[in-house]
Every structure is written in structure tokens, then in C-alpha cells.
Amino acid sequence: MSNIDAKYEALFTPWKIGNVEIKNRIVLCPMGGTSLFGWMEHTGNHFDKEAAKFFIEKAKNNVGLIIPGIAPIKSTFMGQWLYQNKKMFKELKEFMAEIHKYGAKLFVQITAGMGRSWAIPTPLVMLHNMPVVRDIIKPIINIPYQSASPSELPSRWSDKVTCRPITKKEIAEIIDAFAKTAELLKWADVDGVEVHAVHEGYLLDQFTLEYTNKRTDEYGGSFENRYRFATDIVKAIKAACGKDFPVSLRYSVRSYVKDFCVGAVPGEEFTEIGRDMEESERAAKYLEEAGYDMLNADNGTYDSWYWAHPPMYMPMNCNLEDVAHIKSCVNIPVVCAGRMEPDVGAAAIAEGRIDAMGVARQFLADAEWVTKLIDNRLEDIRPCICCHNACFNMAHYKGVANAQSIHDASHIARCALNPTVMQSDKYKLEPAKKIKNVAVIGGGIGGMEAAIVLAKRGHKVTLYEKSDRLGGVFIAAAAPSFKEKDRQLIAWYEREITRHEIDVRMNTEVTDIASLGADEVIVATGAVARRVPIAGAELAVEAVDYLLGKKPVGDKVVVIGGGLTGCEIAYDLYLQGKQPTIVEMKHDLIVADKVPFPNSSYLRDFFAANKVPVYLESGVKEIGEGYVVVSAKDGSETRVDADSVILSVGYTPAPVTKKAKNVHLIGDAKAVGSLRTVIWGAWDVAMKI
Secondary structure (H helix, E strand, C coil), rough: CCCCCHHHHHHHHHHEEEEEEEEECEEEEECCCCCCCCCCCCCCCCCCCCHHHHHHHHHHCCCEEEEEHHHECEECCCCCCCCHHHHHHHHHHHHHHHHHHHHCCCEEEEEEECCHHHHCCCHHHHHHCHHHHHHHCCCCCCCCHHHHHHHCCCCCCCCEEEECCCCCCHHHHHHHHHHHHHHHHHHCCEEEEEEEEEEEEEHHHHHCCCCCCCCCCCCCCCCHCCCCCHHHHHHHHHHHHHHCCEEEEEEEECCCCCCEEEEEECCCCCCCCCCCCCHHHHHHHHHHHHHHCCCEEEEEEHHHHHHHCCCCCCCCCCHHHHHHHHHHHCCCEEEEEEECCHHHHHHHHHCCCCCCECCHHHHHHHCCCHHHHCCCCHHCCCCCCCCCCCCCCCCCCCCCCCCCCHHCCCCCCCCCCCCCCCCCCCCCCCCCCCEEEEEECCCCCCHHHHHHHHHHHHEEEEEEECCCCCCCHHHHHHCCCHHHHHHHHHHHHHHHHHHEEEEEEECCCCHHHHHCCCCEEEEEECCECCCCCCCCCCCCCHHHHHCCCCCCCEEEEEECCCCCCHHHHHEEEECCCCEEEEEEECCCCCCCCCCCCCHHHHHHHHHHHHHCEEEEEEEEEEHHHHHEEEEECCCEEEEEEECCHHHHHHHHEEECCCCEEEEEEEEHCCCCCCCHHHHHHHHHHCCCC
16 A cells, blocks of 8 residues: 555554454445345345445455445345345355455445335336225235335325335334344354434434324334334344444434425525434434444435435535534444545544545446555546436436336446446447447547447547547536536546547548548437527527536526526526526426436425526526516516526437448437436447447
8 A cells, every 4th residue: 555645544544343343444335226135126135146246346446344235124026024035145155255355344234114215116106096906016016015104104206105104013023124134144244234224214214203203102202212113123133143243323414304305405594304413412322322333424314315315516525524523422433425535534534533434336436446546546536426327316306206217226326437337247348359440420428438448349449529629518517616526527538548549530520421431430429409499599698608618697697498407507607606597398397307316306405495586387488688588388478687598408419420330329419318328328339349
């Protein structure tokens, strides 16, 4: 570790959870979809070889403590208790021997359930509300059980679903299952367990919070009763496994909730209806006294989801101050997660404010990031951009529960930037059987990704870019102040391109592909902004021109289009001290099946909290000098003062040529999408050439 920068040294000191010593202070935090016992891609429980492969790679790359994603104590499909599959634990024991070879430690996280936070897919809402069908499919998927909550509660996802109260018999079964499962995990040489969770508004957290727990039995009412479920579990595990077997608790310090389905954004003054800091101080001590050996901590619930799954709009290290405060209240180790930066994490550890730094999705973007940190190769780390496009892509908007496809629901914890994650059989680099000359037209993200994959496979690649800079439209997307990770990603690509034998030709516009003399041509020329027939449209500024700083705007700005780009522009304007107004034709902001809920809910909550005017189900009838006429669905019209107007109404593909036998369209040139569709699509083509 001789190369390591002194400011990171505190990250690479040993520490203990109970009697278990961890070699460094970097914790791979749990992510749904990375369970060693499968997620939802198979019926029932099984030892998941793809997840095992994922964690071995991380152990080889110097992580200290690994915590795989949640394993439901009772499987989502077929309702099998974890402890019933003894074969799975035998396979786990063999796997643990390999993990330990690399000096890593591993805790398995097991969950009591999700309660009202269960992200019920939209198709299941209809089935849930058809009693006969609901009963028929119960052996396969028991919807009332999956969403059972402390009390009768509204689902976080659908206003058409009411969650039933969980019974005392079911609580007792869950507590017993935790103890039986922990015994098997200990037998399999797992280093400890993590109880999921008094955290993020999942089932155990719902029991602790007054706004979700209206029970009148011993699991409701008083502080002690509300925390009883969580304390009963750790006591049962300790009774079964002994006091020296470590038990961690995933813990949310503060809830940041104003009402059902309404979170509080950073800096907002609000009345907390969840767990405030005063109760959290008491709760942390109480949970320690009950037997928990560590708090794996951040903030938030599903009603304020952006605290636990921070998008790029949230501040870096957003949970550190709250978690550091809780560390001062207990004597057990405390881990902090949430957009943690290694230098900030290291400083907090050195000062004794936290014990370890929790990191999750950065491990998806770059499996080797810890090794690169040790080797002082920070510029080689592919950054996580907090997009959630593949790792946690539940999508929700007014009238739609969870628009995520069933395939995506069963395959989360993938990575938009790195298709090989948890998909090693599908996305892999194999040497080309026949070396070809391949022309890639367009130096945006898709073109660069295709060129890199092709070069790694041995092809001779020429990359043509009509401008003087690589990055394409992503340069504009990365322009706002809160997109620092996007800008790092462009820099990473620019550097990565130079590491391979790729002939890059800048300031070269291709109009005749036949003149290139290539065996294969990949077209990655992106998309162009859509135009709208509005009187005075010539007075408006295109979104890309605004983002690139080509056309300045005044203080009062109307943004036409409340999709993701329009909302990000409005957010950017607000941060600059300007006064944005959003006009959107649809019934909600960001009505999109592909925009993950942590990201979209932050923007909606931010605009509501800061009273940014939003006109839904409305269009713009006229743009004039200093004003815009907004026309509502009911025919009424409103004149809105506007120094400037920005158009953000979508894009249409702009390929330089049509698809042909040796011509392949990728990215937005094929169909407008996200970085995930751009990058995965580049691999889909580049793997086959």
C-alpha cells in the first residue's frame, strides 16, 4: 500500500465488530438484487452463483466487509423459509472459504419484509384487487403477505392498495425464522448477520414509527413496544448463536418525512412525523442494549427515498452529520453510507466520528475502485453517476404504482455504465474470430463505448467525431453544477479511449459511409431536439443551447416540458437563484417508465417544498416578448411573466444513414433512451461483430 495517498490512510486501518476483525474501513453495503440466495429471478431460494461471482471479485479487490443484498426470510415467490433449503447453506460454506482466502469478511443481511414499502408492480395491483384471482395465485406470490404492515396502511406505491396488519402469529414465525437462519449462517462460516431493518421505512422500521404503527398490542403504542419487533429478533439470534456472533442493524437515523408519500429535502424546515433526532438518540442506545453489535446507518424512508438512495441532486456525504451524531450516542461501531467520498470518509474515521465508510453502487460501476484508490489511480475509476437506471429502477408517478418491467424487477443491481455486472454470461469480452476494420460514427458515450469494446476484442477501430470534443450530447447533460460525476465520466471515457488502439478523427463529419472503406459501420450520431408548433417558438432557447451556455437566460424562466431534462433544467435554474416555472402536458412531472423513483421523487418534492410553479395538463399557446400564455386542459388561459423560455420537449433519432447489412445503429440514433440503453446497446452490437 506504499502508493496510497496519506489522506486515505484511515480507510485502511483494522477495526472490530464484536470479536470479528475487519482489515479495512470500506464496507460494501447491501443492494437489492445482490442476495446470495437469489432475488426474484427464480422461484424459491437458491444459492446464487452470479452474486457469488460478483462478491469474489470484490473480495479480490481489497474490500474489508461485504454485506450482500437483502435475503427475505421468506421468499417472495413460493413463500419458502430461508432455513428450509439446507443445500443452499452447504454451498454458502464453500463460498465463504473462498471469500476468506482474500482477507475479506462477510455478513449476510436478512429481512423481515417490506410492508407498505413493497414496490408492487402495476400489473399486480389489478390482481390484488381481484379477490378470487388473488387467492388463486397466493401459493406463487402472496401479495397480502408481502405488503403486510404493522397496521392497515396505504401502500407507498399505489393508492389502490391497502396493506393489511401483520398478525402476532406471523411476527412470531418471523422472529423464529431469524434465529434458525442465523444458526445456519453461523454454521456456514458467515462472519455475522445484518438485520434488515429499522431503516428506510421497511417493515421493522414501520413498527418503530408512530405514523405507521397504530397497533394496540405489545408491538404498538409506547416506545418500547414499537421497537419490540427489532429487539426480539436480535435477542432470538443471540440466544441461538451465542453473544459473540455479531449482529449488525441497518438503521435510519432520521426519517425526513412530512406526510405519507411526502419527504423533506435537504435544508427544508418541516415537522417530522417519523423518527426525529431526539428519538433516534434514544433508539440507538436501546437497540445497542438489546444486543446489536453495529449500526449500518444512513437516513430516510420510502416516503423520502432520496436520502437512502441519493440521486445526483443530493449533496455528497449527505448523511454524514446525522450518522456522526448517532455515533456519539453509542459504544458500538457505526458505518455511514450515502454518496460518501473517500477523503471525507477517511477524515471522519480519523476523527472518530464514524467507524467505517459504506459504499454500494460505486462497486457496480467499477469493481476495482478500492484497488485503484490504493494504487493512487483515482483518474482510472469509472464513477457511479447516481442514475439508478439499472440498479434500482422502480419508476412511479401519479396513477401508476411501479412501472418497472417484471424482467427489471427480477434483475436489479445491474449497472447502466457497466453491463457485465451480474450479467457475466450475457455481457462478456471474447476475442474476435475475424479481425475487421470498423468505423464508429459519433464520439458520444455510445460511440466511445462501442469503440472501446471493439478494440478490446481486437478489431481495428476508427472513431469519427464531427466536433472538437468527445462526449456528444452528454456534454450538455453534464453541464449543471450537480452533475460533477457526469463530468468525471466524460473525462474517464476520454482517458479510456487513449488506452486502446483506436484511431480518433476529430472535426470529421461523415456524410458518405461508403467512402470509409470499413467492413462494419456503427452509427452513434444521437438525436436532435423535437420542435413544437407554438406561436413565437423562435423566441425560445433549446435545452441543449441553454445547458452549453450558448444562450443566456433571464431571471424569470418558463421551461416547456416537465420530463426529466426539463425538471433538471428547472432545478439548475433554481440553484442559480432564478425563478423557474414548469409547463407540462401530462398529469404529473416526469411521467416516464425509465426514470427511477429516488430521482423523480426528489425533484417533485423539491419543487413542491420550494414553491416552484408547475402547470400540469397544460400547454403553451403563445410565447411573446416577456410572457408566455399557458393553456390548461379545461380551456382556461394564464399569462405568465417570462424573461426567457426554454424548450425541453424531447428528441428524435438522427442517424446519418439507415440500418443496412453492415451498418448498425446504436444509442439515441436508434431510439431515444438513457445511458443504460446507449451503453448496453453498444455492447449488444460490438460483441457480435
